[in-house]
Amino acid sequence: MGASKSTITIADVAKAAGVSTSAVSYALNGKKGVSEKTRARVLEVAESMGWRPNSAAKALSDSRSRSIGVVLLLHDTEEFASGSYAMECLAGLSRVLEEVDYSITLRMTTGGAAAACRIHRDWIESGRVDAHLVLGVEFGDPRLELFREHPDVPALFLAQQQTTKGLPTLYSQDDEGARAVVRHLHELGHTHIARVAGPEQYMHTLIRDSATMDECARLGMRCDSLHGEYMRDDGARLTSMFLNFSDHATAIVYDSDSSAIGGLHAVTAQGLVVPDDISLVSWDDSAACRSAKPPLTALHRDVRSIGDKAGRLLLRMIDGETVGAVPEDPYTLVVRDSTAAPKPTD
Amino acid sequence: MGASKSTITIADVAKAAGVSTSAVSYALNGKKGVSEKTRARVLEVAESMGWRPNSAAKALSDSRSRSIGVVLLLHDTEEFASGSYAMECLAGLSRVLEEVDYSITLRMTTGGAAAACRIHRDWIESGRVDAHLVLGVEFGDPRLELFREHPDVPALFLAQQQTTKGLPTLYSQDDEGARAVVRHLHELGHTHIARVAGPEQYMHTLIRDSATMDECARLGMRCDSLHGEYMRDDGARLTSMFLNFSDHATAIVYDSDSSAIGGLHAVTAQGLVVPDDISLVSWDDSAACRSAKPPLTALHRDVRSIGDKAGRLLLRMIDGETVGAVPEDPYTLVVRDSTAAPKPTD
DNA sequence: CTGAAAGCGCTTACAG
DNA sequence: CTGAAAGCGCTTACAG
Numbered sequence: 001m002g003a004s005k006s007t008i009t010i011a012d013v014a015k016a017a018g019v020s021t022s023a024v025s026y027a028l029n030g031k032k033g034v035s036e037k038t039r040a041r042v043l044e045v046a047e048s049m050g051w052r053p054n055s056a057a058k059a060l061s062d063s064r065s066r067s068i069g070v071v072l073l074l075h076d077t078e079e080f081a082s083g084s085y086a087m088e089c090l091a092g093l094s095r096v097l098e099e100v101d102y103s104i105t106l107r108m109t110t111g112g113a114a115a116a117c118r119i120h121r122d123w124i125e126s127g128r129v130d131a132h133l134v135l136g137v138e139f140g141d142p143r144l145e146l147f148r149e150h151p152d153v154p155a156l157f158l159a160q161q162q163t164t165k166g167l168p169t170l171y172s173q174d175d176e177g178a179r180a181v182v183r184h185l186h187e188l189g190h191t192h193i194a195r196v197a198g199p200e201q202y203m204h205t206l207i208r209d210s211a212t213m214d215e216c217a218r219l220g221m222r223c224d225s226l227h228g229e230y231m232r233d234d235g236a237r238l239t240s241m242f243l244n245f246s247d248h249a250t251a252i253v254y255d256s257d258s259s260a261i262g263g264l265h266a267v268t269a270q271g272l273v274v275p276d277d278i279s280l281v282s283w284d285d286s287a288a289c290r291s292a293k294p295p296l297t298a299l300h301r302d303v304r305s306i307g308d309k310a311g312r313l314l315l316r317m318i319d320g321e322t323v324g325a326v327p328e329d330p331y332t333l334v335v336r337d338s339t340a341a342p343k344p345t346d
Numbered sequence: 347m348g349a350s351k352s353t354i355t356i357a358d359v360a361k362a363a364g365v366s367t368s369a370v371s372y373a374l375n376g377k378k379g380v381s382e383k384t385r386a387r388v389l390e391v392a393e394s395m396g397w398r399p400n401s402a403a404k405a406l407s408d409s410r411s412r413s414i415g416v417v418l419l420l421h422d423t424e425e426f427a428s429g430s431y432a433m434e435c436l437a438g439l440s441r442v443l444e445e446v447d448y449s450i451t452l453r454m455t456t457g458g459a460a461a462a463c464r465i466h467r468d469w470i471e472s473g474r475v476d477a478h479l480v481l482g483v484e485f486g487d488p489r490l491e492l493f494r495e496h497p498d499v500p501a502l503f504l505a506q507q508q509t510t511k512g513l514p515t516l517y518s519q520d521d522e523g524a525r526a527v528v529r530h531l532h533e534l535g536h537t538h539i540a541r542v543a544g545p546e547q548y549m550h551t552l553i554r555d556s557a558t559m560d561e562c563a564r565l566g567m568r569c570d571s572l573h574g575e576y577m578r579d580d581g582a583r584l585t586s587m588f589l590n591f592s593d594h595a596t597a598i599v600y601d602s603d604s605s606a607i608g609g610l611h612a613v614t615a616q617g618l619v620v621p622d623d624i625s626l627v628s629w630d631d632s633a634a635c636r637s638a639k640p641p642l643t644a645l646h647r648d649v650r651s652i653g654d655k656a657g658r659l660l661l662r663m664i665d666g667e668t669v670g671a672v673p674e675d676p677y678t679l680v681v682r683d684s685t686a687a688p689k690p691t692d
Numbered sequence: 693c694t695g696a697a698a699g700c701g702c703t704t705a706c707a708g
Numbered sequence: 709c710t711g712a713a714a715g716c717g718c719t720t721a722c723a724g
């Protein structure tokens with residue numbers, strides 16, 4: 001029954017059903033204003049004629065685009081690290097939006113935060129999206145200012161609350177994660193650990209640094225730390241630097257799975273055995289962590305569920321609710337075979 | 347100057363400029379029908395008032411949503427393999443759409459081809475998007491039928507032409523790629539190679555199989571072949587199976603970077619050295635290939651440029667042009683340190 | 693409960 | 709070159 005020639009409107013349905021267009025509208029939207037009998041007939045006629053609401057007309061009429069805007073920043077480094085994070089996040093978001101017939105309006109840019117800001121501004125002014133999801137925020141990011149100027153526009157940041165102060169934010173509990181890692185290593189008996197951290201321009205790096213140092217201090221442990229990109233090569237390089245010292249740490253914590261894998265290679269290349277000679281922990285969990293030899297102990301979080309949670313918050317904001325700083329689900333430390341008690345120093 | 351209170355329309359601009367709304371519309375859209383003087387004044391007034399076109403009104407009026415619909419299939423396997431492919435592709439698409447002020451309408455689903463098909467149908471009927479980009483098509487995919495029923499709807503498939511017969515398709519030259527790999531190994535002196543191929547349900551797997559076998563036959567080479575998922579573990583497992591035979595191949599070609607990395611691990615675990623004892627080739631190139639020890643020879647293609655090309659084709663289809671089967675840019679074989687002449691069989 | 697009418701913001705023939 | 713008017717497809721007060 002390929003009944004879709006030219007587009008069919010509620011006027012057509014109204015005529016066919018012998019009622020007014022308003023009756024059709026009420027019936028179709030489940031609003032009162034029509035008798036059940038009329039409603040049933042309208043529904044049936046609409047169905048049989050293959051009527052479907054025109055999204056543009058609907059959008060114009062109730063000034064709702066039914067879509068959430070997301071702009072992804074493309075970095076040259078980080079490759080699939082941020083790629084899969086963003087994808088997973090979008091997957092979660094998509095899942096909840098689907099239920100309420102919302103879509104994602106996506107844009108990707110290599111122009112950094114400034115370009116992203118321009119896109120968001122354009123979306124605000126054109127009414128292209130009902131709400132904004134903002135990720136990858138940096139220090140002094142113009143997007144912070146943009147949304148401060150438009151407190152009426154629903155926008156949720158996936159960032160640290162220290163970065164977005166006051167703006168609606170879904171934040172990760174990186175401090176708790178950092179402490180959990182330190183405690184795990186402490187329980188195994190380590191007293192000297194090291195951190196292969198991410199770039200210092202990210203607030204979450206500083207938060208992890210700070211929480212790690214604090215927990216170490218409290219437990220009487222020593223912690224060395226070096227910063228680099230989220231890349232295999234940096235992980236390997238920084239690990240080698242640590243290993244240069246004869247009294248090096250007995251455990252190394254990496255801020256990403258890529259750098260952890262790189263570190264694993266570097267350690268192995270030096271003839272050391274994990275976890276006998278040295279323990280390794282990856283901050284992000286991934287397939288690479290699971291299939292490494294040995295499988296890596298990692299801080300795990302369900303990124304898809306973050307997108308999910310973000311979606312629900314955004315929908316509530318669209319409905320006029322006020323959202324402040326909301327925590328993500330806590331990290332889980334998945335203990336695998338890359339961590340063990342330190343070698344007795346005999 | 348936070349001049350954005352309530353939304354400002356062309357009627358406002360018209361009043362302020364002392365002209366009719368049609369004059370404003372003509373002026374703003376660079377159409378004739380207004381004097382240059384009027385146009386200049388309108389432009390200035392619109393600018394100063396901070397006018398921006400309302401996307402819904404525009405969409406309704408010229409029945410163009412200015413967006414391209416993409417639905418991504420989420421598989422449990424393949425993880426970032428397909429993740430980064432899709433991301434790169436979207437990045438390319440986004441880049442060309444940006445120039446013409448188009449957006450991507452994105453949806454992700456775990457429901458497979460059937461769910462994707464439902465989404466596309468919904469988009470068609472609601473006028474939500476102006477064109478569709480379809481990827482991850484399988485045998486008997488309902489999306490093929492859907493777009494055959496709607497030849498008027500602009501839709502481009504990223505697939506093999508054998509799969510989409512007749513539908514607008516941007517296809518990869520996998521046969522040429524396969525032949526290039528075989529020729530490379532032949533030139534190095536290999537006479538017995540093996541293929542760790544992808545799942546047989548994909549047309550491109552069969553095409554690669556077929557072209558590989560054909561080229562081998564022509565060059566008097568032997569080729570063994572096993573199929574598995576695009577995963578490290580499968581790559582390792584299938585590699586080990588090959589290595590069980592004492593007269594095993596002297597070179598192995600993998601259909602994905604993940605399986606190649608897995609294979610590399612398996613080979614190394616058996617105490618064999620790459621490329622001295624055995625040569626390895628990865629079909630997809632990636633950071634993982636580049637940073638492997640040794641770096642892997644790989645078939646490379648610029649995925650972002652595929653998205654770019656797809657975008658241009660879609661825009662032309664929206665403009666009414668007919669598009670048939672268009673080839674992607676050819677693969678490039680990047681020779682690194684994982685391939686060499688076979689060990690003399692003494 | 694139901695119909696006629698105005699409105700969402702823009703575009704585009706159609707007369708002056 | 710310019711203005712008044714109708715239309716895109718839907719929603720929603722407002723009278724009956």
